[in-house]
Amino acid sequence: MSKKDRLSVEPYKGVRDFYPEDQAFLNYLFTTFRTFLAKAGYVEYHASILEPAELYRSKTSDEIVNEQSYLFTDRGGREVMLRPEMTPTVARMVAAKRRELGFPLRLFSIPNVFRYERPQRGRLREHYQLNVDLFGSRSGAADAEIIGVAYGLMRALGAEEKDFVIKVSSRTLLENICSEHGLAEDARATLLSLMDRRAKMSEEDFDRDLEAIGIPKEKLSSEEVPAELAEMIKDFKEAGIENIEYAPDIIRGFTYYTGMVFEVFDTHPKNNRSLFGGGRFDNLTALFEDESLPAVGMAMGDVTIRDFLEVRGLMPTYVPTTHVYLATTAPELAVKVQTLAGEMRRKGVNVAIDFGEKKIGDQLKAATKHKIPYAIVVGEDELSSGEFVIRNLETGTEEKRSRAELPNFFLQ
Amino acid sequence: MSKKDRLSVEPYKGVRDFYPEDQAFLNYLFTTFRTFLAKAGYVEYHASILEPAELYRSKTSDEIVNEQSYLFTDRGGREVMLRPEMTPTVARMVAAKRRELGFPLRLFSIPNVFRYERPQRGRLREHYQLNVDLFGSRSGAADAEIIGVAYGLMRALGAEEKDFVIKVSSRTLLENICSEHGLAEDARATLLSLMDRRAKMSEEDFDRDLEAIGIPKEKLSSEEVPAELAEMIKDFKEAGIENIEYAPDIIRGFTYYTGMVFEVFDTHPKNNRSLFGGGRFDNLTALFEDESLPAVGMAMGDVTIRDFLEVRGLMPTYVPTTHVYLATTAPELAVKVQTLAGEMRRKGVNVAIDFGEKKIGDQLKAATKHKIPYAIVVGEDELSSGEFVIRNLETGTEEKRSRAELPNFFLQ
Numbered sequence: 001m002s003k004k005d006r007l008s009v010e011p012y013k014g015v016r017d018f019y020p021e022d023q024a025f026l027n028y029l030f031t032t033f034r035t036f037l038a039k040a041g042y043v044e045y046h047a048s049i050l051e052p053a054e055l056y057r058s059k060t061s062d063e064i065v066n067e068q069s070y071l072f073t074d075r076g077g078r079e080v081m082l083r084p085e086m087t088p089t090v091a092r093m094v095a096a097k098r099r100e101l102g103f104p105l106r107l108f109s110i111p112n113v114f115r116y117e118r119p120q121r122g123r124l125r126e127h128y129q130l131n132v133d134l135f136g137s138r139s140g141a142a143d144a145e146i147i148g149v150a151y152g153l154m155r156a157l158g159a160e161e162k163d164f165v166i167k168v169s170s171r172t173l174l175e176n177i178c179s180e181h182g183l184a185e186d187a188r189a190t191l192l193s194l195m196d197r198r199a200k201m202s203e204e205d206f207d208r209d210l211e212a213i214g215i216p217k218e219k220l221s222s223e224e225v226p227a228e229l230a231e232m233i234k235d236f237k238e239a240g241i242e243n244i245e246y247a248p249d250i251i252r253g254f255t256y257y258t259g260m261v262f263e264v265f266d267t268h269p270k271n272n273r274s275l276f277g278g279g280r281f282d283n284l285t286a287l288f289e290d291e292s293l294p295a296v297g298m299a300m301g302d303v304t305i306r307d308f309l310e311v312r313g314l315m316p317t318y319v320p321t322t323h324v325y326l327a328t329t330a331p332e333l334a335v336k337v338q339t340l341a342g343e344m345r346r347k348g349v350n351v352a353i354d355f356g357e358k359k360i361g362d363q364l365k366a367a368t369k370h371k372i373p374y375a376i377v378v379g380e381d382e383l384s385s386g387e388f389v390i391r392n393l394e395t396g397t398e399e400k401r402s403r404a405e406l407p408n409f410f411l412q
Numbered sequence: 413m414s415k416k417d418r419l420s421v422e423p424y425k426g427v428r429d430f431y432p433e434d435q436a437f438l439n440y441l442f443t444t445f446r447t448f449l450a451k452a453g454y455v456e457y458h459a460s461i462l463e464p465a466e467l468y469r470s471k472t473s474d475e476i477v478n479e480q481s482y483l484f485t486d487r488g489g490r491e492v493m494l495r496p497e498m499t500p501t502v503a504r505m506v507a508a509k510r511r512e513l514g515f516p517l518r519l520f521s522i523p524n525v526f527r528y529e530r531p532q533r534g535r536l537r538e539h540y541q542l543n544v545d546l547f548g549s550r551s552g553a554a555d556a557e558i559i560g561v562a563y564g565l566m567r568a569l570g571a572e573e574k575d576f577v578i579k580v581s582s583r584t585l586l587e588n589i590c591s592e593h594g595l596a597e598d599a600r601a602t603l604l605s606l607m608d609r610r611a612k613m614s615e616e617d618f619d620r621d622l623e624a625i626g627i628p629k630e631k632l633s634s635e636e637v638p639a640e641l642a643e644m645i646k647d648f649k650e651a652g653i654e655n656i657e658y659a660p661d662i663i664r665g666f667t668y669y670t671g672m673v674f675e676v677f678d679t680h681p682k683n684n685r686s687l688f689g690g691g692r693f694d695n696l697t698a699l700f701e702d703e704s705l706p707a708v709g710m711a712m713g714d715v716t717i718r719d720f721l722e723v724r725g726l727m728p729t730y731v732p733t734t735h736v737y738l739a740t741t742a743p744e745l746a747v748k749v750q751t752l753a754g755e756m757r758r759k760g761v762n763v764a765i766d767f768g769e770k771k772i773g774d775q776l777k778a779a780t781k782h783k784i785p786y787a788i789v790v791g792e793d794e795l796s797s798g799e800f801v802i803r804n805l806e807t808g809t810e811e812k813r814s815r816a817e818l819p820n821f822f823l824q
Contacts, residue, residue, distance in 0.1 A: 010508070020456065103778055235747050352454075352518055
């Protein structure tokens with residue numbers, strides 16, 4: 001094949017290939033999520049990335065649906081979207097089995113979600129996003145539980161309390177202002193969007209836009225902590241958790257939030273940004289059925305959290321799952337080496353073999369590239385004597401073991 | 413919202429929602445795969461479901477690309493496909509890092525793959541597919557290793573040797589016939605497709621189509637076992653594995669296979685069908701670079717294997733990850749119940765709580781719907797006395813424990 005006919009080895013723009021070290025990090029992250037959430041009584045669900053497009057038209061932000069969605073028409077003429085977020089899907093699933101499911105219902109999932117973003121901005125078009133949701137309770141204790149889950153996940157990933165702060169607010173404040181001023185739904189959405197962009201705007205621009213909506217600025221500046229949030233923050237303090245605070249400027253972009261909202265911020269002076277967040281959404285299942293079901297949840301993306309762990313030195317060291325590499329002195333011994341590997345595997349050792357097609361030096365180089373910690377050169381001599389030399393590929397030290405003793409060396 | 417405006421709770425046609433019990437099965441399947449493959453020295457990789465469409469045009473079957481693909485144009489005008497299979501992706505990834513990776517290279521992944529099939533046939537448009545590949549060896553021992561992996565995966569899922577048979581053949585036989593008769597590439601592809609459909613055709617139709625290609629039928633009926641396959645089958649027998657046999661009618665659909673091919677069949681008299689398969693593909697990375705890299709691999713789908721496990725009574729019983737449910741006699745106690753739950757979680761117990769918004773009977777019904785095995789009713793009396801009654805929700809039996817003794821009950 002000529003050079004110009006060759007296919008590119010690059011992935012599609014804006015998505016990632018996960019080679020073993022990157023996949024090992026994802027596995028670490030997902031295992032940490034699963035272990036922590038099982039402890040807290042949450043169970044895992046999942047769904048397809050394909051959803052009917054109408055699922056997102058009413059409640060997901062217009063920017064996402066109209067400008068950033070992966071929207072296409074299938075061969076049967078149906079409008080399909082690659083999910084940009086998981087919340088509409090879980091609301092659909094819960095509404096579908098309302099009678100069979102018990103409430104409160106604790107669910108989590110780790111879906112990949114898609115947004116068409118211009119890749120030159122360095123933003124990804126696909127990422128993984130842990131979604132944790134609690135359906136069926138209006139209790140402030142449910143709000144507190146989700147905030148506790150956010151806190152616990154950060155701790156499970158190795159973060160200390162000083163590394164992050166959880167800022168809590170409530171949509172109720174804004175809703176009250178809207179009602180008081182008789183704002184129509186359009187104006188409410190405009191106000192929400194304006195509040196969400198506030199930190200990125202000049203004060204003049206913000207004041208001008210706020211005036212256009214017809215809200216006096218002093219209405220927004222109430223610094224009084226709503227009673228239910230004050231109570232929650234006090235309860236956390238009594239439980240020894242100090243990094244949760246009231247912050248009235250926390251709004252969150254999605255229109256479906258109805259009550260408590262929160263965001264977790266990195267406290268690093270050079271990276272003081274929002275890591276993830278969540279809130280209460282009591283009306284979302286009403287898209288599917290008569291009765292609405294109260295809910296509160298959170299979502300955390302893998303890219304943002306990886307950045308955080310890298311900056312904080314909290315990334316796990318890569319250790320391959322393979323314990324030992326069996327180098328083979330000649331191709332005709334490969335079957336016998338595989339038999340030895342089989343014996344070791346049955347005792348619990350993870351073993352890869354070489355088929356003896358290259359020189360021993362090259363075989364050991366391959367093992368080193370794989371980052372496998374140990375190697376054993378297996379030839380006629382070793383197979384007949386039953387004595388094997390285990391080489392530590394990092395330090396070069398060697399130890400001798402009999403065939404029967406081999407597995408135990410790796411299981412200590 | 414009026415009834416007619418409501419959104420459907422159905423997923424997109426031909427894909428599945430995974431509620432907790434179905435997700436628990438997937439987790440069981442994937443954990444079994446990961447544990448077995450780590451033992452055999454394979455490491456996990458992953459990639460996006462989005463790939464440039466040109467990746468599939470040359471080597472994946474025309475039927476898949478032209479009639480069954482999820483192909484669309486993104487907002488930047490690029491042709492994108494939802495991957496119909498994983499092999500082109502892993503070949504792309506290996507070619508991209510050829511110099512950094514060590515060989516032989518053992519890789520696996522559990523991607524979801526997509527095909528647009530008419531849903532009325534009851535076929536799914538998305539399924540999970542374990543892909544196992546071994547790159548960088550031309551050895552027959554590498555072919556044997558992949559067949560051994562297929563065998564070992566079946567055993568790890570609980571199948572006995574009598575439950576399945578592995579039928580092995582080689583593309584080399586067909587290639588030799590093609591060369592002997594000077595068949596052009598088109599005619600080769602036609603022959604391949606014909607051979608692959610043979611079992612589903614009448615003998616008359618098969619003979620007529622074969623004659624049209626210009627191959628005498630007696631050429632195909634060679635029952636002589638190729639030497640390398642005979643050797644491999646003998647080695648397996650010596651290792652005590654009896655259910656691997658030569659079957660010259662095994663062809664496999666994909667055009668990229670170049671040598672050994674195999675399929676695993678259910679031996680159940682009512683379900684004597686192919687479960688999954690694989691083979692050698694030595695030229696695929698040549699799509700991306702000068703040098704081609706030998707490879708052998710296999711792929712197994714989650715739907716077919718679940719059917720097999722169901723028919724054979726090998727499905728794992730669903731056990732929720734939550735050990736115990738704490739029912740709460742009044743909403744104002746929820747914070748104290750959460751504190752008790754926290755204590756138990758720190759000792760290793762998986763605990764869900766109720767926030768006390770419903771009657772105790774309804775709270776216990778919810779726990780039963782969740783299939784949580786135990787419940788504890790927590791009220792003022794229990795919190796002040798420090799004595800708790802643990803109720804087995806299946807049998808109704810009860811046992812009393814002090815606050816300090818509680819966690820141990822669930823960790824036995």
